[in-house]
Amino acid sequence: MSVSVQAEDFDISREVAALTSDRTDIGAIVTFTGTVRGKNVGAELSSMTLEHYPGMTEAELARVEAEAHARWPLQGTRIVHRIGTLAPGDNIVLVVTASAHRHAAFEAAAFLMDYLKSRAPFWKKETDASGDGRWVDARESDDAALERWKAR
Amino acid sequence: MTVTLRYFAWLRERVGRSEEVLDVPRGVTTVADLIGWLQTRGPEYASAFERAEVIRAAIDHAHVRQEAPIAGAREIGFFPPVTGG
Numbered sequence: 001m002s003v004s005v006q007a008e009d010f011d012i013s014r015e016v017a018a019l020t021s022d023r024t025d026i027g028a029i030v031t032f033t034g035t036v037r038g039k040n041v042g043a044e045l046s047s048m049t050l051e052h053y054p055g056m057t058e059a060e061l062a063r064v065e066a067e068a069h070a071r072w073p074l075q076g077t078r079i080v081h082r083i084g085t086l087a088p089g090d091n092i093v094l095v096v097t098a099s100a101h102r103h104a105a106f107e108a109a110a111f112l113m114d115y116l117k118s119r120a121p122f123w124k125k126e127t128d129a130s131g132d133g134r135w136v137d138a139r140e141s142d143d144a145a146l147e148r149w150k151a152r
Numbered sequence: 153m154t155v156t157l158r159y160f161a162w163l164r165e166r167v168g169r170s171e172e173v174l175d176v177p178r179g180v181t182t183v184a185d186l187i188g189w190l191q192t193r194g195p196e197y198a199s200a201f202e203r204a205e206v207i208r209a210a211i212d213h214a215h216v217r218q219e220a221p222i223a224g225a226r227e228i229g230f231f232p233p234v235t236g237g
Contacts, residue, residue: 053160121229121234138233
């Protein structure tokens with residue numbers, strides 16, 4: 001289990017290798033990468049800036065990760081979330097889950113993303129070509145995504 | 153009670169600072185009370201905390217509801233609903 005909040009980009013291959021090196025008990029690895037869309041609600045984006053709550057972010061991501069380990073038999077997990085100013089197409093977030101079998105790895109990756117999106121203290125501000133900034137509104141659908149895990 | 157308050161995203165922009173240490177008066181016992189008290193501290197606070205129902209809070213780095221007691225809190229963070237990922 002490990003989480004990182006960083007300005008730098010991440011390398012998926014390197015993150016997966018770090019999680020699986022010297023292990024033979026893993027049969028399934030799922031990776032999810034979230035990237036910056038160049039268009040949101042029709043408007044072209046020139047950049048996106050991610051703010052977070054230092055200290056709480058790391059604590060919340062660790063709680064979310066521990067919850068995933070409590071629900072599924074996982075051999076390893078990794079969460080990397082970027083902060084600062086990013087351009088369209090840039091990576092934002094990486095989630096990696098490793099398990100003996102695919103179902104646990106798929107489900108845990110979806111769970112981690114749903115929980116992260118509704119609980120981890122990050123805020124996105126979009127800037128358009130004219131330099132105007134706009135804070136992104138939270139989506140109702142993200143809360144709805146969380147509800148499906150509560151029913152279990 | 154002395155507590156560190158931290159503000160994020162548009163709350164930070166409207167208050168005009170990212171954190172401050174305040175002496176909270178007796179009688180302010182919950183997060184909701186604290187929001188109500190902050191609203192009276194000036195136009196920048198009134199603007200930031202205008203829509204109290206959308207504001208989220210954390211005490212010592214853990215999410216709390218607005219009815220949560222603030223006794224013993226070292227740090228209280230206020231922010232809009234999160235939009236990461």
